[in-house]
Amino acid sequence: MRMRIVYAILISVWTILLVRIYYLSIKSNEYYEEIAQNNAIKTELIAPVRGQVFDIKGNPLAVNRLGFSVSLKPHLRKDDKTLKDEIEALASTFTDLNSTKLIKNYLKSDSPYNQEFVEVVEFIDYDAMLPHFAKLSLRPNLLIKPASKRHYPYDYLASHVIGYVGRANQKDIQTDELTKLTNYTGRSGIERFYNSVLQGASGERKTKVTALNQEIEEIYYKGATSQNIKLTLDxxxxxxxxxxxxxxxxxxxxxxxxxxxxxxxxxxxxxxxxxxxxxxxxxxxxxxxxxxxxxxxxxxxxxxxxxxxxxxxxxxxxxxxxxxxxxxxxxxxxxxxxxxxxxxxxxxxxxxxxxxxxxxxxxxxxxxxxxxxxxxxxxxxxxxxxxxxxxxxxxxxxxxxxxxxxxxxxxxxxxxxxxxxxxxxxxxxxxxxxxxxxxxxxxxxxxxxxxxxxxxxxxxxxxxxxxxxxxxxxxxxxxxxxxxxxxxxxxxxxxxxxxxxxxxxxxxxxxxxxxxxxxxxxxxxxxxxxxxxxxxxxxxxxxxxxxxxxxxxxxxxxxxxxxxxxxxxxxxxxxxxxxxxxxxxxxxxxxxxxxxxxxx
Known part of the structure; x- marks a missing residue:
């Protein structure tokens, strides 16, 4: 009888051990593999370009000027000389930029936990950037990306009807998360009333990256979308x-x-x-x-x-x-x-x-x-x-x-x-x-x-x-x-x-x-x-x-x-x-x- 009890205990212990081994080697592998995969795949939301506004005959009333944004590599605060050199390169190229303000903006947005480039210049006009694009692109600490800026070709004309866009604040972001991507929202007039139409929908890009956040390949892409509107105005x-x-x-x-x-x-x-x-x-x-x-x-x-x-x-x-x-x-x-x-x-x-x-x-x-x-x-x-x-x-x-x-x-x-x-x-x-x-x-x-x-x-x-x-x-x-x-x-x-x-x-x-x-x-x-x-x-x-x-x-x-x-x-x-x-x-x-x- 005693031997039977001993055998039963041994069989139970080995059964538990085998089940645990199976769970760790087979079932848990699926869980950790999913975590590893998520850590290796980077998902990036793509901000839509705001839809344009036209009059009844197709004349533009609110458009997007093409240009570029400039971002700096994160964690440059640890290398003060490199940070100042990069900022000086920008300020000397575009004389309307203030180097002190650029550094302040960078330090405000940079974080030890951030692995993304930090935007320091929101918009530089296409024609202004073009002569310097190749030279600046060679600097490894700079990232130059396409950007757009809302523009009203007729300045004052129909201003209360067309309205304008302004920078999104925290309240805007809580109401509409898309504004966190676009940074702008309609503030008045048609721009505000039809904001959801003009603002559009975000896109998505997924890439494989290394542990150092270096991109290996693109595995999924869906473009952002937006809609243009035509008004009855002549x-x-x-x-x-x-x-x-x-x-x-x-x-x-x-x-x-x-x-x-x-x-x-x-x-x-x-x-x-x-x-x-x-x-x-x-x-x-x-x-x-x-x-x-x-x-x-x-x-x-x-x-x-x-x-x-x-x-x-x-x-x-x-x-x-x-x-x-x-x-x-x-x-x-x-x-x-x-x-x-x-x-x-x-x-x-x-x-x-x-x-x-x-x-x-x-x-x-x-x-x-x-x-x-x-x-x-x-x-x-x-x-x-x-x-x-x-x-x-x-x-x-x-x-x-x-x-x-x-x-x-x-x-x-x-x-x-x-x-x-x-x-x-x-x-x-x-x-x-x-x-x-x-x-x-x-x-x-x-x-x-x-x-x-x-x-x-x-x-x-x-x-x-x-x-x-x-x-x-x-x-x-x-x-x-x-x-x-x-x-x-x-x-x-x-x-x-x-x-x-x-x-x-x-x-x-x-x-x-x-x-x-x-x-x-x-x-x-x-x-x-x-x-x-x-x-x-x-x-x-x-x-x-x-x-x-x-x-x-x-x-x-x-x-x-x-x-x-x-x-x-x-x-x-x-x-x-x-x-x-x-x-x-x-x-x-x-x-x-x-x-x-x-x-x-």
Whole structure:
């Protein structure tokens, strides 16, 4: 019995030993072989070259300049003389490089655990490097690699639309790891809105290396990819719009009624995009920020203005939808409407005349809208204003679009904790008080009146030749569609009949237009002032903003052109001539058929 126990123990021990030997020699070999293989194979991610941006005719708006980056071999801090020699070789070859700064950058990025070359010069232009490439490539401590740098060929042109790229920070990297490879990300405009498209996807390269990280062979390669985009902008028209606007501050939108494509748009003044790619100085930044005309603000979507009288078309539709006023109802137009001891003035000293919506729009009679709004009430007005594009996002493909403010009882109660007054309703009726909009919202609103259809304002035409389809929506009831005719008649008379507020300003347009002018007060007028002070006698930054929004040709509406000149005074006289020039340019470029030309 004892021998059996001894034999059993011996057999068990030998079995355990054999199993262990099998595991160490066979099974573990697979595990350690995998580790060894991973240690011998180096995986390198390849940064994509950012996609380029073109206008509708293929002209480049944002491109990549070709050049080279320069890196130094790691661990040169141990050999101070070699490090200084390599840095001096670079600084003496490219005189704009600062050797002290290069050494500082190297020491900051080098690490005892790092086996990769350390980048010290991010970008040297292709033409600058080419004469020295062969000589520098012979230096074993230097690594010269192809690189690219974002470039905007037209500097200031359409700067708020195109936007710019900037260096990626830690927050960017946490949000999108690809920026760790590219080092850059879209900061504003189209560059930011379509960043994921333009940025692309990384590639991958696998190589066999020795224990000293020396490459033996390439075993796998997948190239990085990116996509180009084409915008609806027309470069020639964009240049013309910029020149026509001149040195004033404000905004312009030129939009197709077919689907909301924007052919030209400007927020003025503009700024040079290129310095932002690598970073600007604190002095340059302070100059931009302190400029009272706010060149860094995208006024198309990121600035809010009282709309003034350009809201009167939507206001008229709110009157009609209420059932309390119809398009043929005549309302008194006189010098002022008195409420609670306060006189709500007309924009000019009228006589006493009963008007329908047609005449009220043509002559922009404020007291017509005061009386109409007083009768209808804000509860029936605010929802219609939102339906026509105010107080909601337009959906434009620019980042951080503001929604503006459509005043209402609920909004005021939430915002100010104060009750709603009838005076608030009257101010809202002429686009003043708390009413705030963006120029793009006004353009979208005008498009609805021009065609009866709602479009999404946009800049994207296609991604790598794949054309994007944009929805056109039928949002109006049959009653609203029938009432459009009266509003359009008023807009027609505004631009084409003597006495219309846009008649003189738009007379140089070679086609007939539908229009509405607007003068939005920046400062209030005291009740003790019997007459409104002349805009030209006011300090510049106290003058009213000048609006004009139009569509044309009236026979077959194809385009909306909306312009707003900050502190321009009266809408028609300040913004009208700019708009007339733009329509004439659209005709010249073939966007509008010459069969619609006015007969002389």
């Amino acid at each position: 470069l020639e028209l964009q240049k013309f719009v910029t020149e026509a606007f001149g040195k004033d501050a404000g905004a312009v939108v030129v939009m197709s009624l077919k689907d909301g494509a924007i052919l030209a748009a400007g927020s003025f003044p503009e700024y040079n995009l290129n310095p932002f790619v690598t970073g600007i100085s604190q002095k340059e930044w302070d100059e931009i920020i302190k400029d009272l005309d706010k060149p860094f603000t995208n006024k198309l979507v990121n600035a809010l203005y009282p709309p003034g009288s350009v809201v009167k078309m939507a206001m008229g539709m709110a009157f009609f939808n209420s059932g309390k006023i119809d398009p043929t109802t005549k309302i008194m137009c006189d010098p002022y409407f008195e409420l609670g001891g306060r006189k709500f003035r007309n924009w000019k000293n009228y006589g006493y005349e009963n008007m329908t919506i047609v005449e009220a729009i043509k002559e922009s009679c404020d007291t017509y809208f005061y009386r109409g709004a007083y009768k209808v009430g804000i509860d029936d007005i605010s929802p219609v204003l939102e339906k026509f594009g105010f107080g909601v996002k337009s959906g434009i493909d620019l980042p951080n679009e503001y929604i503006g403010v459509v005043p209402s009882k609920e909004w005021k109660r939430t915002k100010t904790k104060e009750p709603w007054y009838q005076g608030d309703t009257l101010n809202t009726s002429i686009g003043q008080g708390s009413f705030l909009v963006t120029p793009v919202q006004v353009a979208r609103d005008t498009a609805i009146f021009a065609t009866g259809l709602d479009v999404t304002p946009h800049f994207l035409h296609s991604i790598d030749e794949n054309v994007t389809k944009w929805e056109v929506r039928d949002i109006l009831s049959d009653k609203e569609k029938a009432n459009l005719a009266y509003v359009r008649k008023g807009m027609y008379q505004t631009a084409n009949i003597f006495g219309g507020t846009g008649f003189r300003a738009l007379s140089s347009a070679n086609i007939r237009l539908g229009a509405k002018t607007g003068t939005a007060q920046v400062v209030g007028i005291s009740q003790t002032d019997k007459n409104r002070i002349n805009e030209n006698d006011m300090k510049y930054y106290e003058r009213s903003h000048a609006w004009i929004t139009t569509y044309g040709p009236v026979e077959e509406p194809a385009f909306v052109v909306t312009a707003m000149v900050e502190h321009g005074g009266h809408g028609g006289s300040a913004a009208g001539p700019i708009v007339a020039k733009i329509y004439n340019k659209l005709i010249e470029l073939g966007y509008i058929d010459k069969k619609y030309l006015k007969k002389k």
